[in-house]
Amino acid sequence: xxxxxxxxxxxxxxxxxxxxxxxxxxxxxxxxxxxxxxxxxxxxxxxxxxxxxxxxxxxxxxxxxxxxxxxxxxxxxxxxxxxxxxxxxxxxxxxxxxxxxxxxxxxxxxxxxxxxxxxxxxxxxxx
Numbered sequence: 001x002x003x004x005x006x007x008x009x010x011x012x013x014x015x016x017x018x019x020x021x022x023x024x025x026x027x028x029x030x031x032x033x034x035x036x037x038x039x040x041x042x043x044x045x046x047x048x049x050x051x052x053x054x055x056x057x058x059x060x061x062x063x064x065x066x067x068x069x070x071x072x073x074x075x076x077x078x079x080x081x082x083x084x085x086x087x088x089x090x091x092x093x094x095x096x097x098x099x100x101x102x103x104x105x106x107x108x109x110x111x112x113x114x115x116x117x118x119x120x121x122x123x124x125x126x127x
Contacts, residue, residue, distance in 0.1 A: 004030075005050050005097055009073065009112050010121035013055075016097065017073040023109050026100040029061065032125045034096040037063035039090045045081040045102055052076065052104065054111050059102065061092075074111040076104040 008016045014033035018026045034040065044063040052058050052072040059070035080103040085091060092099040106112075116124065 002101065004118035004122055006118045008097070009115035009117065011071060011073050012114055012124065013069070013071045015070060015073055017112060017115060018100070019106075019109055019112060020103075023076075023106045024079060025076070025106050025109070025112070026105045027070075027073060027102055027104065028100045029070070029092065029096055030121070031096040034093050037061065037068060038065045039063055040092050043086060043089060043092070045077045045083075045086070047082060048078050050078045052078065052112070070101065072100050072104060073115055074104055074106040075108065076106040079105045090108070 008018050010016055010030065014030045016028050020026055040061060040063050044060040046058045048050050053075045054072055056072045057069040058072050061068050061070055082100050082102065085099055085101060
């Protein structure tokens with residue numbers, strides 16, 4: 001398993017969140033999540049312009065084993081989806097921490113403080 005990037009925040013539902021310029025939070029799934037899912041066969045991404053609230057289910061990822069919901073780590077508006085991932089699903093399996101799925105313009109970036117840091121997430125998945 002890849003080590004957890006320290007600059008990211010992590011949700012209990014196995015999404016990572018990266019705060020970028022202009023309060024935009026990029027979201028993907030963790031390496032642990034993709035390894036548990038196995039080979040990904042479909043990703044349903046949210047529509048650009050959709051308003052979301054933190055912890056809301058907004059997308060789905062399906063693998064040969066199961067389907068799993070993806071959740072918003074922060075409240076805000078979907079400003080981008082990574083269409084390239086839909087065309088190359090293996091990128092999520094190969095490098096989950098560099099395969100962002102969607103981006104949210106956060107209403108309040110302090111919501112990120114509710115997420116875990118790399119050490120906390122590592123402790124959770126090893127428990």
